[in-house]
Amino acid sequence: MSDKPAITITRLDMQRLEKLLDSLEDFTPAAEALEQELARANVVSHQEIPAGIVTMNSRVHCREEASGKDYTLTVVYPQDAGKEGTVSILAPIGSALLGLAVGQQIDWNTPGGKVIKxxxxxxxxxPEAAGDFTL
Incomplete structure (x- = not known):
């Protein structure tokens, strides 16, 4: 497995995501992956997060390197997932995107077992760059 890029998240996102993890009845591999991401994250206040970092409720544009396919996704809490273009933080790609900075790459394990970059x-x-701290 490749080295994971450094990630940065807000203190508020950290608190909300820890609460989410604590509330889960079944601690799935996806929840474990999110917990591992949170454990390695650099945590800053919501006023200090740079605009080019993926936070909760961020809408991002990313590209699959092998195919050149572009995706526009919004990283959301599980209860907000299911709408077109949303991805739950408990989905492998959701937890993988959290905290990334523009230009960084991740290896994403698809449900079918394929790894894409x-x-x-x-x-x-x-939200933080837009002043929306209640999302």
């Missing part, structure tokens, strides 16, 4: 091209919307 995604590059974060842009954070189109980040």
């Amino acid at each position: 995604l590059t974060l091209l842009n954070v189109e919307y980040q």
